Amino acid sequence: MSFMNMILRGSILVIVWVCMFAFLICGDKFLGLGFFKLSFGVESLILLTLFFAFLITIPKLRSDFAGYFYLSNKKRLTIGLPILLALGMQVAFNFVRFIPTWMGSEMIGGGSAQFNTPGVLSEIGERILVSIIVPFNEEFVFRYVPYAVLLWLANNAKEYSNVSNKLYFNLFVEKNTKYVWAWILSTSFVFAMIHEPSILNFLFYFIPGIVYAILFLKYGLFSAILAHSSYNLFSGIIFEMMKRIL
Structure with missing residues (x-):
């Protein structure tokens, strides 16, 4: 790619991102959602619009992303299984959270970095942010990006490095169980740690991370989201x- 083409593509990327972000600002004010009253809301929208700006302006990335979005034609499993697993985890974890109260202690709380709305969002705004925007952003960052980037790096370096060749063959070609689980556990650990959990609630984030990673690998990014x-x-x-x- 020539220097001028890079400048042109970069300019288009910025223009697309600015237009999308401006549209969301206007939409937020018109609907009174409250996203831009929170730094977390602004950061989430910046990340979301950047993702889509890259997808819109870079055809190869868009094609690759689309390839990971759906990995199965089994709609009942692709849609039904994620919902059932989410419901089951919530019931199980909320049950565990209340166990200390039976012994006179406080309920197990969430991670210190977990988002808690301070009441400035509208009810619809909170639902959209917590149930749509944040899940998309986090699954893109912690599932799609680690897998796609690692694949790209290993594929391009496999002819020059035995380590890269071994990684590429075992993780992406043969899908060796040990390598797959190493990827699942490592990405899930990082996912859990960004919520700054305690020893008591670490599994509340680590286990869902594992579930999302497995769904991503088996059914695609849509199921994880x-x-x-x-x-x-x-x-x-x-x-x-x-x-x-209880």
Whole structure:
């Protein structure tokens, strides 16, 4: 690619991103969602619009992304399984959260970096941010990017490095169980740690990360996003139900 083509593509990327971001600013003000009243909301929208700007302006990236979005034609599993798993995890984890209260202690809380709305978002705005935007961003960053980038690096370096060749063959060609699980566990660990969990609630993030990673590898990014979205959506509902029961 020539220097001028790089400048042109970069300029188009910036223009597309600015237009998308400006559109969201106007939409937020018109609908009163409250995204731009929160630094977390602004950061999430910046990340989201950057992702889509790259996908729109870079054909190869768009094609690669589309290839990972759906990996199975089994719609019942692609859609139904993620929702059921999300519901099951919420019931199980909320049950565990209340166990200390039976012994006179406080309920197990969430990670210190987990987003908690301070009440400035509208109800619809909170649902959109927590159940759509954040799941998409996090699954893109912690599932698609680590897999696609590692594949690209290993593929381009396999002729020059035995390590890269071994990684490429075992993880992406043969799908060796040890290599696949190493990828699943490592990405899930990082995913859990960004929420700054304690020893008590670490598994509340690590296990969902494993589930999302497996869904991504087996059914595609859509299933991982759907599971994450459903998990966040069910969170408050299941918590209130468990609080009344327990």
